[in-house]
Amino acid sequence: MRTVLLTGSAGFIGARTADFLLKKGFRVVGVDNLNSYYDPALKTFRLKELKKNRAFKFYKADIENLQPLRNIFKAAKPDAVINLAARAGVRYSLVDPFVYLRTNTLGTLNLLELCKEREVKKFVLASTSSLYASETMPFKETFAVNTPLSPYAATKKGAEALCYAYYHLYGIDTTIFRYFTVYGPAGRPDMSYFIFMQKIDQGQTIPVYGDGNHLRDFTFVDDIATGTVLGLKKVGYQTFNLGGNQCYRLIEMIRLIEKVMGKKARIKFYPAHKADLRATKADAGQAKRVLGWTAKIGLLEGLQKTADWYRANRQWVNKLHPLQA
Numbered sequence: 304m305r306t307v308l309l310t311g312s313a314g315f316i317g318a319r320t321a322d323f324l325l326k327k328g329f330r331v332v333g334v335d336n337l338n339s340y341y342d343p344a345l346k347t348f349r350l351k352e353l354k355k356n357r358a359f360k361f362y363k364a365d366i367e368n369l370q371p372l373r374n375i376f377k378a379a380k381p382d383a384v385i386n387l388a389a390r391a392g393v394r395y396s397l398v399d400p401f402v403y404l405r406t407n408t409l410g411t412l413n414l415l416e417l418c419k420e421r422e423v424k425k426f427v428l429a430s431t432s433s434l435y436a437s438e439t440m441p442f443k444e445t446f447a448v449n450t451p452l453s454p455y456a457a458t459k460k461g462a463e464a465l466c467y468a469y470y471h472l473y474g475i476d477t478t479i480f481r482y483f484t485v486y487g488p489a490g491r492p493d494m495s496y497f498i499f500m501q502k503i504d505q506g507q508t509i510p511v512y513g514d515g516n517h518l519r520d521f522t523f524v525d526d527i528a529t530g531t532v533l534g535l536k537k538v539g540y541q542t543f544n545l546g547g548n549q550c551y552r553l554i555e556m557i558r559l560i561e562k563v564m565g566k567k568a569r570i571k572f573y574p575a576h577k578a579d580l581r582a583t584k585a586d587a588g589q590a591k592r593v594l595g596w597t598a599k600i601g602l603l604e605g606l607q608k609t610a611d612w613y614r615a616n617r618q619w620v621n622k623l624h625p626l627q628a
């Protein structure tokens with residue numbers, strides 16, 4: 304397998320995955336619509352390095368639109384598709400649920416249809432730990448996940464279901480990944496660790512929704528990218544949790560950020576958000592057994608790498624436009 308069509312390639316996880324695929328000798332055809340949910344300057348920054356590699360080709364395109372995608376499939380002749388393009392913020396999915404449905408569910412359907420049409424035999428989908436609301440921890444892939452708490456989670460469940468149907472009907476080998484709270488350099492400015500790091504550095508008060516005791520299974524982006532590449536293996540139809548195997552309370556994560564930034568946080572607490580899960584913890588045993596994957600980078604080490612990147616780039620990062628959400 305040589306050519307991978309990777310959607311969301313200008314995104315946080317997508318750009319890192321593209322980099323890892325290129326290092327493994329794959330040709331990567333990147334697709335991204337560079338939308339402005341957060342400042343596209345960050346997406347352009349991530350793409351700049353990738354574009355230096357001749358094995359990387361980029362198309363600015365929207366997975367919601369079938370015909371332009373069809374032309375890309377024809378030109379690229381991919382052996383596999385990794386679909387990381389998505390509307391990924393939980394809270395903004397309450398503001399504009401329609402765009403989540405169009406990108407996360409219809410976009411996935413478009414890609415599956417083209418895999419059928421062009422006889423692409425392998426599909427990888429990024430899904431989410433947000434599906435595990437109301438379940439007991441640690442979360443296992445076999446749980447029913449019938450109670451999504453947000454339009455975001457619901458649209459990912461729809462995407463997963465479509466993948467199963469296409470596997471069943473057309474034999475498209477499919478790997479579903481449920482990622483657990485991914486963090487790292489050049490990350491998403493809507494995620495709490497990014498906001499906290501920036502505000503702590505600038506001496507601003509940080510907003511914490513809830514009492515700070517929310518538990519999260521934090522996973523470093525390099526571990527996620529490594530796992531995603533391993534997902535190209537033939538598996539039939541399988542779902543894997545990719546979780547860092549280290550749960551921290553939000554307040555503990557803030558203490559670690561203070562440590563790597565060498566500054567104290569000022570915190571203001573707000574009521575918990577209804578769409579947020581109280582706690583997440585992955586059982587990542589299946590990924591270990593089938594793909595040989597385990598998370599390698601601990602939270603302190605990962606936050607240190609993130610802080611190093613932030614400090615090296617803070618001049619322009621602090622000028623990014625505020626979030627749309």
Ligand SMILES: NC(=O)c1ccc[n+]([C@@H]2O[C@H](COP(=O)([O-])OP(=O)(O)OC[C@H]3O[C@@H](n4cnc5c(N)ncnc54)[C@H](O)[C@@H]3O)[C@@H](O)[C@H]2O)c1
Nearest residue numbers: 311313314315316335336337338365366388389429482485
């Ligand atoms: N970051 C996390 O903690 C996390 C956790 C669970 C799941 N995920 C999933 O991982 C994937 C990547 O997330 P991320 O954190 O890198 O987010 P991201 O927003 O940085 O990346 C997503 C990319 O997709 C692109 N995109 C969005 N809609 C598109 C469309 N219609 N057509 C083409 N491109 C489009 C965006 O421009 C962006 O560059 C997503 O599917 C997300 O749902 C992320």
